[in-house]
Amino acid sequence: MSNFISRIIGFFTGEGFKRYLKTLKYSLYMILHPFDGSWDLIHEGRGSMAAAHTIVILALLTRLWDMRFANFMVNNTRWSEVNIIKELASVLVPLFIWVLANWCLTTLMDGKGRFKDIYMATAYSFTPYVLIGIPMIFVSNVVTLEEGVFYTYFNIFSLIWCVFLILCAMMMIHDYGLLKGLGSSILSVAGMAIIIFVVLLFFSLISDAVAYFISLYKEITLRAS
């Protein structure tokens, strides 16, 4: 038992955990210095996947907490109609498709970033959403309806900040100039649309095919009997 506890303590005091904390803390530097920060994040190894995962999870939690705890004046969530899996997917799926589309595209456009790097940089860019979103949940509960615009504006501001960070990060990790960075990001969005379209097409074809074989099977069994 004592061995177990000491292992836990060892984990939290060990080098690995220290590095994790350091990389997590680096997100604060990165959001204030988008260009240098993004460059160092990837090329100088200042970030870690663990920290990236943490930020994504925090962003997901922020979204859920916002739906649950923000004051009803600014929060129109009807909990009887909410599906948490869907809510989480509505963040995670676009994130994954974005990373995929961007990686596919930048591979063709001489981008330096790897799949992992794109994910890490995007995840780090979610930091403002977490940092502003969580305090705003508290703020929403101590403001009146008229002051509620602060909540709205700050949240919008945080999202704009996130988008800006993503754009900067894409430029830096792929070692692009301004135009190419922006262009690749816009093309990535188009790529996302294409991926979604292909996936939907694929699913509908598959379901048709499956339905065909099921009816074929039924027909045969009915004839046979």
Place this chain on the structure above:
Amino acid sequence: MKKRIITLLILLCLVVTGVPSADASDDWYTYTYNYWGDETASPDAYSVTNVFYGRNFGDEVGTFNDAEGMFVIEDLVYICDTKNNRIVELQYNQGSFELIRIIYTLNVSLKNKDMMDPYELVDLSTDEKPNYKVWMQGENEIVLTLKSPYDIHVVKMSPEKREKMYGSDHLGEKYIPPVPVVEPDDDVTDTPEDGEAADTSATTSDSEDSADGDSDTEEPGEGEGEGEGEGEAEAEKEAPKVLENVIKKDLDRDYDIFIADTENHRIIHCDYNLNVIGVVQHPEDETLKEDYEFLPSKFVVDDVGRYYVQAKNINAGLMEFNKAGEFTTYVGASPVTVSLIQRLWRRIQTKEQWKRSKQYVPTEYNNVALDSEGFLYVTTSTLTEAELTSHNGKPVRKLNAMGQDILIRNGSSFPIGDVVWGDTEQVSGASAFVDVTVFENETYCCLDKTRGKIFCYDFQGNLLYAFGNYGMNAGCFANPVAIDRLDEQTLIVLDKKCGTLTIFAMSNFGKLIKEALDLYRIGHYDDSAVVWRDVLKYNGNYDLAYVGVGRALLRQEKYKEAMDMFEVVRDGTNYSKAFKKYREQQVEKHIVLFIIIIAVLFVVPKVIRTIIRLRKEIKEA
């Protein structure tokens, strides 16, 4: 063994969940909408006490044939029995009706005729003009008959007031009953459905004996306004004959009666004894097309004798006529809104396409009502579903003297009738308001033709309750056309298709809501909250009651409780008000605590930093 138990459990689960649960979604009659726009079942605010058919009022009345209009003044109810070309006057007394008279004709004296000449009402060589059915009756009486009367309006008018408003020309005019020229089988009214007419007379013939005794007419069967094929043919040959009014009971009232004699293109103004005083005829206005036919369908007359007329094929608002019957202006035309995209689309269209595409015209009203303060309430049913759900269409409006819409719409949804609806085979689409009636406390009830429902809103535009349905059973309607109030607690609805009058009486639940609203309106907020609490005992889902209680709590400075009340119904505006006060209160109460917390937040990190620095220095030293 274990496996068996598990199988059994699974089976049990299946059985338990497999039991069909009672789906009560359409079982209720009265409902409201909550914040989310869900239908919420409610106890009945009104319940049907009686349904009357025309024949319930006596054999002279028979069956109503496409009755379009209704008007209630004090205890008298007037029904425009449109296709029978008559007005039926009934007296309401303790839940039952008594027939007063059936009006087929109005009297014009020669003296009056001169007065009406400026409007070219009466051409005495009338046979040339079949539209103006006027006959000489004796020496100095002319009789006007009605043709498809659509609406009637009655105002209180003492002889003095009448003299003041309309001059003294008709003062002292005495009603001389016209010499009856009616022969038993004759009938001037055109009855389109001969088969049905024959049916009705057959069914009512067995009770003719009793009617004979107290009827003034020679032939009670003809009182139904139903003609038979032969009678009609005879009537064509002979000079047209006039049906005589049936007078069952002599009442002496100081009323003036206005009748929209629609297919005769006029509104007739007469006194209670049916002596014509004035007439509204074809309006003289350049904007009207040459071939425009004046077909007044619904109208009201205000305190100073102005007419507000909704005529067919007029979409420029209500036509206003002065008391002399001269057209003055249009009132309350709704502005046409054309979106940017529509405008751009118009730009690139060719002239041909332009002509063919949909015209952007103002909405045409379909009914008009007057409240006790003299404001006009108008309804329209020409709005599209998109306009209604986007809060752009306003199917019911309250117009001020300038013709502007001043209806308050503070409810969680606009007064548009149903907020959500499903389409079935029989009914589809949004609610279509066809009539509105306004109570003393500015509560107004709108009649929805689509689903045969009645929607009642309070003076702030909150939906109080909705009830009714499409159908033939009591409390449901097939084609409701008019709603009015018999008194503050009784509604009366006219169904054109069924030919019925349905009487609704307020239930205890409805009375409580009314009491609470009344108290609130005169400023007794705390008393009204007590009543609202009683309302909540009947219906825990009644959102307005929570707001009512919350408002009183707010006034009593019980902010936290008020906030809870407002949060239940998600009333953000009021919650915010309560919260603002609550926040002030809390900050004042705990000011010391706040200062301490702020101090701690700022001071403690500094102290810790100093300690760390000191330690470092000691170590280094």
